[in-house]
Amino acid sequence: MTEAAVGRPTRGPVRGLLAGLGDAVIGTLRWPCVVAALSFAVGRAAFAPTTWRRPVRQEFVRMMRIAGTRAVPSTLGAAVLVGIAMVFQALYWLGAAGQEQLVGTVLTGVLVREVAPVVVGLMLAGRAGTLTLVELGTVRGSARYHVLQSSGIDPFLLLVVPRVLAFALAGLSLTILFVAGALVSGWMVSFATGSRGVGLLGFLDDVLRAMGPSDFALLPLKGLLIGGVVAAICCAAALGAPWLAATPTRLIPRGFAAAILGTFVVSGLVSVVL
Template identity: 40%
Template sequence: MMNFSERFAVINSGLAMLGRFARSQPRFFLIMIGAAWGVVYETLRPSSWRRTVIIEFRRNLRQLVGSGFFSVVVVAVITGLGLVSQAVYWLGFAGMAQMTGSLLSSVLLREIAPILVGVILLGRSGMLMLTEMGTLTTSGRLNTLNGMGIDPFLVFVVPRTIATTVSGITLGTIFSVIALGMGYVACWMKGIVTSSIWSFIFDVINSMEPGDYVGIPLKFLLSGASVGLCCCLSGMDVTAEDNLTTFMPRGFSRGIMSILVINVLIDIILGSL
């Protein structure tokens, strides 16, 4: 039989483990919120845009758009040939061709496109940012920059987050246009659609709800921003015990989760208005 002190020690140890688990779960989420406000604040300050920050922003923007463009085009072509053409075909087969624009706007543009573009940014460029920031952290170079009076948040996190934000809306627009265009071409070649491409795109745009004109661009913007911010912060959050096999899967899962959470939150907010 355990005495009172032993029982108290066991209960205290269990509560400590429960407390550590409860604190560890929202920790990175709270860091993301604080860092997001910091990015917005620093972006709006003209003094923050020094030459080093501008150079870092331009370099990452070229890398993001350049490396992601081909992947976005390929995925958009496959999505257009598969999803769009099949949706148009089966709706016409079921006698519900008038619902084509509504289906494409609600499924392709509102739900699928922001997630696919965010995943492409995460896989093509986000993992590179994560690796670079993780290497700088584990090697002690970020501490060296701090000692020299250089703020790593301003030099690395702010320009990279803004670059991924711009890339998100840019690649998202390209993806949407190509996917719809390839879907129309596939349907036109099969004789499923006889109207012009402008009438086809007009039907899709006309079927969009008022909230979609705000929600869809906002999803592209925030999905890109979450990728850059999450990958940079995950790289700066590594410890001396971490290596590529530990912090890369953690950063990837955080990036995927942030993309999904943002898309769900925007849907909930717009749906409640």
Template identity: 40%
Template sequence: MDGEGRAALPWLMLEWLGGPVRRGALVVLSTGAIAAGVVMEALHPANWRRRTLRQELRRSLRQSVAGGFGTVVVTAALVGFGMVHQAVSWLAYAGQEGLTGRILVTVLVREVAPVLVGLILLGRSGTVTVVEFGETKASGQLGVLEVQGLDPFTLLVLPRVVAMAVAGFTLGVIFLAVAVGVGFLTGQLLGATQASFAELLSNLLTATAVADFVLFAVKLVLAGGLVAVVCAITGMSSTRAETPSHLLPRGFVRGLLAILGSSAALSVATA
């Protein structure tokens, strides 16, 4: 290697190390900026008077809730069979059924349900958002909207984020209900517990503080909203040369990090 190559080596190493950090920081800052913009615009009543915005919101809600409903029910049933049933069975065997509610709240309500619902939304609706927004950017439709005097952020991003945030909460409640119900029925059928469903539900509600309900709702809404924001950024920042095979893995990894990062941060903050 000549002298010029050796002189350039430190700069190449700096780019190799700093490039991913710079791009990651840009995504984080963009996510925060768009999320703040969504909150501000969503609270503006004049935006929701537009028919096109309401239509896009309804379409996104149908896509998110209906698209993820079946997967949520199946996943919740498996979690109920594997987690809730095991917790009820072993605690009943140890004579500690009074701890069932606290354990389910700590593990299922606070941690497992929000993360799994977020992942389902990412796989079912987030990938669709990446592809749709990528095609919109590649086809030049964003420029056409701007020429027509329409704001792409208000018309496309805002209803998608609001819809997926609502879908996150809705699917999360369904997930929790199915998981608890399947876990209890499995325990009853296998003779692992003699407690009634009313007793299990009372135990669960008694162990759930107001802060747990709030954290559960915030995590679900935040997971759905962040998935929509991150996937929208991934699609709209693409180039013409990038195909869905390039965009989908990138959007999935970013969405996964957003779900896990936000969940972990909220758990630590409320511990």
């Protein structure tokens, strides 16, 4: 028996159980802590004038075009489908039940508070989030990442900061656009079928009157947070695990699933708080 084997403490069943439980807890909390730290660092770097050099500004504009501008048609298409499936149905059935005064309250509680931010977050994760995983995974899994560092370029400022901020602004803009598109399309279908006699402005006024101060704060806050968290998760998954970035077939499914989970977690937490 060697000296190392003699000096090694034996682990009993209780200690083994506690060690396994501790490893599971640490493994579960590791990524949320990494994403939270990454988001905090992005928020701090966003207000530093030295951050916004020309390459960072160009990357920010490019990501705004990818995550925001190019996502407008698909966002409007999804808004029309949700408007027909939700807004029109709410107008029709509440009108049939003689409860038209509840239309604004129902749409505010379901569409504005829950559905719109989550759908936009899922679309960001599926479109721009997947592209981020591919791009950053390619950089991290090759020598380009070390080339950036050796050239005096901070990969965090060039690759992470513009993406997180662009996703956050895109999430805010697309969420507002989604709500407007769903309300207008749902009213148009209802008006075309003759089941809604109130004009468009009157209908929108009913919805706005049903929204309280927390609703006006919740909608942009969810859009910003969900967009930023989706980008932070994708960046952390690609840059925080070189072994995972080297295998895209493992990186993309894990990063995409984590981004979807983050969307639901952020939406639920903000809803609970507000």
